[in-house]
Amino acid sequence: MSIDRRKFLGVAAGASALVLAGKASVDALASGSQPKQGGSLANTRWAMVIDPAKCLKDKGCTACIAACDKVHNIPDFKNPKHVVKWIWKEPFKDAFPEQEDEYTIEQYKDKPFILMCNHCNNPPCVRVCPTQATFRREDGIVMMDWHRCIGCRYCMAACPYGSRSFNWLDPRPHIAHLDPDFPTRTKGVVEKCTFCEERLARGEGPACVEACEAKAMVFGNLDDPDSEVRQLLKARFSIRRNPELGTQPEVYYLV
Amino acid sequence: MRDKGLIFAGLVFFLVLITFPVWYDLAAGTTSKGPDPKLPTAEKDCVAPLEYMRTSHMDLLLSWRDQVVRQDRLTYKAFDGKTYDMRLTGTCLKCHTNKEEFCDRCHTYAGVAPYCWECHIDPALAQRSRG
Numbered sequence: 001m002s003i004d005r006r007k008f009l010g011v012a013a014g015a016s017a018l019v020l021a022g023k024a025s026v027d028a029l030a031s032g033s034q035p036k037q038g039g040s041l042a043n044t045r046w047a048m049v050i051d052p053a054k055c056l057k058d059k060g061c062t063a064c065i066a067a068c069d070k071v072h073n074i075p076d077f078k079n080p081k082h083v084v085k086w087i088w089k090e091p092f093k094d095a096f097p098e099q100e101d102e103y104t105i106e107q108y109k110d111k112p113f114i115l116m117c118n119h120c121n122n123p124p125c126v127r128v129c130p131t132q133a134t135f136r137r138e139d140g141i142v143m144m145d146w147h148r149c150i151g152c153r154y155c156m157a158a159c160p161y162g163s164r165s166f167n168w169l170d171p172r173p174h175i176a177h178l179d180p181d182f183p184t185r186t187k188g189v190v191e192k193c194t195f196c197e198e199r200l201a202r203g204e205g206p207a208c209v210e211a212c213e214a215k216a217m218v219f220g221n222l223d224d225p226d227s228e229v230r231q232l233l234k235a236r237f238s239i240r241r242n243p244e245l246g247t248q249p250e251v252y253y254l255v
Numbered sequence: 256m257r258d259k260g261l262i263f264a265g266l267v268f269f270l271v272l273i274t275f276p277v278w279y280d281l282a283a284g285t286t287s288k289g290p291d292p293k294l295p296t297a298e299k300d301c302v303a304p305l306e307y308m309r310t311s312h313m314d315l316l317l318s319w320r321d322q323v324v325r326q327d328r329l330t331y332k333a334f335d336g337k338t339y340d341m342r343l344t345g346t347c348l349k350c351h352t353n354k355e356e357f358c359d360r361c362h363t364y365a366g367v368a369p370y371c372w373e374c375h376i377d378p379a380l381a382q383r384s385r386g
Contacts, residue, residue, distance in 0.1 A: 186373045
């Protein structure tokens with residue numbers, strides 16, 4: 001053993017300096033080799049503006065619901081206990097229970113309103129999901145990763161809007177026309193509206209918006225001051241469902 | 256050698272018994288031949304080299320899944336510079352049109368049951384359910 005204390009310290013210091021330098025360069029490489037994609041999402045906040053007055057003109061119309069059912073392979077279980085719904089109708093008094101003033105809302109009181117997932121800015125469903133199967137994208141869409149859903153239904157308990165449905169049975173046999181472009185779900189999985197993110201990715205608008213002949217639904221980017229949704233919200237007064245809960249819904253109803 | 260008959264009969268019985276798996280397989284018609292997936296004839300290039308796809312297509316698909324669903328990345332740059340949409344039905348099954356003769360043959364042989372198809376739809380199946 002010819003190494004003395006002085007030499008040993010020198011070698012040790014050199015080695016640790018090398019290790020640190022190596023780690024720094026590896027870190028730099030790792031961050032450099034993975035450029036942050038999805039820049040288009042960052043400047044986007046998707047929202048829906050619904051004009052109930054236009055929608056209610058044709059009272060029996062279910063074009064938006066039918067369009068959604070078709071493109072998303074939504075099953076029809078017949079049994080109301082098992083219903084799976086992404087977009088649906090509810091009487092005003094049930095959709096907006098906090099609007100108790102019965103005179104000003106007289107014209108709407110028993111009229112059906114179009115409801116869907118509100119894609120909240122502060123989504124309680126995302127907070128409770130134990131597997132991060134549901135998460136909020138940068139563009140505001142509250143997304144579902146059905147691969148990860150374990151069917152615990154915490155999100156259903158957390159959602160104050162009843163926007164989520166559970167597949168109590170295998171949905172496949174209950175789908176009238178299978179569309180191979182979109183997956184079905186499986187038994188034991190929660191599903192809901194995703195603002196047609198698969199269509200947005202292709203540059204198309206949501207299926208319900210396109211199906212609405214009365215143009216009662218407008219979809220757009222709230223981060224763009226010139227967008228139609230921003231213009232509408234600027235020009236007219238709007239209400240959101242249960243705003244007092246602090247969930248910050250992104251579906252607006254013009255009044 | 257009074258028990259000659261008994262001994263030889265016993266030996267034959269023992270040999271038959273110990274080689275039973277061989278007889279059984281011959282009778283059942285099983286072979287040691289591997290699976291025979293039917294490759295597409297129209298298209299020659301896949302998203303990755305054959306060897307990689309053969310051993311690791313499941314890893315590739317899982318990575319595609321996470322990128323599309325969770326990271327909003329939709330296209331895949333292949334090893335040969337081509338870009339593909341990361342879609343199971345839209346991209347993979349566009350060339351591998353027959354799931355039964357391609358996916359299922361190996362999966363059945365290997366005894367694996369991937370649950371992709373519980374949700375993702377084989378276009379041929381959709382066609383049959385419609386027609």
